[in-house]
Amino acid sequence: MSMPSDPPKPRAPAPPVPRRRWSLKLLQIILLLLLTLAASWPIAGIVEEREARQSVLREEFVRSWGLRQVVRPPTLAVPYRTATGRGPYYLKLAPRELTTQVTLVPEQKKRGLFSATVYTATVEMTGSVSIPFWPNIEQVVGEGSTIDWKKSVVMMQATELGGMTTDDHIVWNGVKLPWRSCAEAIGSSADCKGAVLVANPNMPPDPSSETDIPFKAMVTLRGTGDFRQILDARESTTIIKAPWSTPSFVGTMLPSRQRVGDNGFEAEWFTVNYAKWLIRSTGTLSENVSLQDCESVGVDLLEAVPTYRMINRASKYTILFVVLSFTVYALFELLSTVRIHNVQYGLLGLSMTLFNLLLVSFAEPLGYAAGYGISTALVLTQATLYTAAVTRRALPTVIFGAVLSTLFGFLYVLLSMETYALLAGSVALFVVLSAVMAVTQRIDWRAEES
Template sequence: MEQRRSKFGNWMRNSITARMLVVGFLLLVLLIPLQFVQFLIEERSYRQHEVIQEINSKWGNEVLISGPILKIPYKELKEERIYDSNSKVTQTTTRTVISHAYLLPDSLVINADVESLKRNRSIYESVVYTSNMTFAGNFPTIDFSEMDIDTEDILWDKISLEIRISNLQGIRNSMQVTLGEEDLPMTPKYNESYLSIIESSPLKVNYAENTSPINFNFHIKINGSESLKFVPLGKETRVSMDSNWHSPGFDGSPLPDEETKDIGANGFHADWQAFQINRQFQQKFLNKIPDLRSFGFGTNFIIPVDEYQKSERTSKYGFMVIGLTLLVFLLIQLVSKIYIHPFQYVMIGLALVMFYTLLISISEHSSFLKAYLIAGGSVLGLITLYSRAILKGFKFPLLVSLSLASLYGFIYVIIQLENYALLVGSIGLFVILAIVMFASRKIDWGND
């Protein structure tokens, strides 16, 4: 029995195949703590999202404004068929019901002045804003004859104006719309959809014989976060936005005019222009207005660097870093005939895994670059000193140090790239493969 154990021990110690199998097995085992690191990154990222949502909900969520819209009630005759089970006769009756038509403005001009602020909760940070906006424009003559609604059927004394908005809680002023010569106070109205409705009292002016455009204007001050968007309800919609936020993300269609767009360290200016021909809805609706949120455009107020995303991308290269580092030690072992115990391979692998936990924890309190340098330098120094004790001398520990430093530098470059990440990564892996093939060309693989 002891002789068999001795033979097996010698085979494990001297066989190239046995050493490769052991390193391969240990690499698979090290995937377990690496997976736990990825779970940790996901958990911290989810926690960040939760805290940001809590901050935003107390200040004001994203803002999407659709309006103003004229709500026009009219009388409509409805036929009803009633079946009498006794006489087995179907009777037709006609009754008058009140329906609603909706008229969108011909011209809509929006000027938004947005002051952004950063809000912190513990180690997490969110961007919120306060926006002062003015809306102006005009409605066309109220005429629905092409939709078979007679002028006499319109209830002119019941016409009202409404504005639809996603963040009713964020409004910070008393809403009042000037329509023609009237000042209309706005009050909220219950609505089950995503957009809340604020509606005016009925108009006092009778526009039955009006043939000229009906002008409007109003001001709104609102707290929000994440984004500020508008639905282009006008036949011609113009939006101008100024803000002190330095990293806007423009969203929706159309995008801002490139000729007037200006983004700098102190903020940005952007102008949009949209026409009816650019969108897929008309200026008049009967009975209800469809959900037009998908036509909204505007600006996302985002923090440009998400450390958790970068840490997650970095951890995806963990298998490559651990595998190549263990391969370097294996090649050194084969070339130098120095025996490296499986336990020592495990210690090296765990040190490499610790890089990612250090990276995520330090990046929560500092920049990603500083966290990467500290984590990488710490692990690099630890493994270099450990390999000095294992491999003796200075030549092989220096080789390990240079190899690991090159790997970390290569991965950092890939993380910073977006459009060329795949190209640079493929070329880098090809170079690494060529180096390994060159370094292993003189190894005697027959010693098994």
């Protein structure tokens, strides 16, 4: 008959780390911290590579769909020759008043896991051009110059003309005119630079001064990213709207009125410049559209959550995750009988650095919010279960899980903030340092010196 075996004896808790060894222990932890951060560099490189791939894809969409659009409103271009016969030059008369209605229809174009924001813009411009008094014109063209009003053209410029339809036209002084390319209408490619639409308005040989000629122009354009309009008019009202909840208003001035909501935005600009009856006198009909030295208004269609920018920002907080995790483990050793091996510190650090790789992997197909939630759940579960195995105690495990979950939650809120991110982060670090100082204030750090 076999004798019953003795029940296993409970495992005695490990003695605390002697104070004399803490200097060496601290140096080892710091070395592990540096090695862990070095191991995170390849992951940071992966994040940067994916962000660069997104930028390359956006450039491909720009080439295939369209550049950002910069639109210059309809202008009456009148050819003339100087008294010595030099020319032809072009006198360009700006609208006296101009009202622009721009409706943007944004789309998300995808290729694989990457995407870019493009739009189709319907632009309607209503206004009038005023023929100035002859003395004002003569000051520009010079005395004795000959103006050929019959060969005048109405011109409108954009960055490029992709997206135009057969319905696009201009109504000039009550007459509907089709848009034509500059080279086709003028017959001289040297006079036509950039994407230019022209129409032949059939002006009288000698129009009366101060005559207002009304017009209404319509054009459909495609672009990527942002849309801008150059303010070439004495009185200009511009209204831009789109079903987009995260616009960024750009240009030389902010909107006079704006409404931004979950269903979209509408912004209005109103400007007055009584000196702008004349744009300029040039030797060519058109010039490349440029924002330099021009008043302009517009909007940039920002991503609601810029995935790769948020991932890049999150990756910069890797050191915070590792340092706080190591600090909590070190406090367990200082304040209790728990003993943690250096290898266990290192494995915990690797678990923290893996968060960034999980984040970019899940955020690309699912979006930033879902990717952050899944990555947080995986790393939090792994690190907490590992802490339970290391400490073999419930209280340290609960404390570690609470600290880590609070850190992940706070980081998500911090990354979502723009204006007060620095303030919130600084206050949080101050609170954490204060908590560590309060917890360790009764430790006799001088014991190792005796």
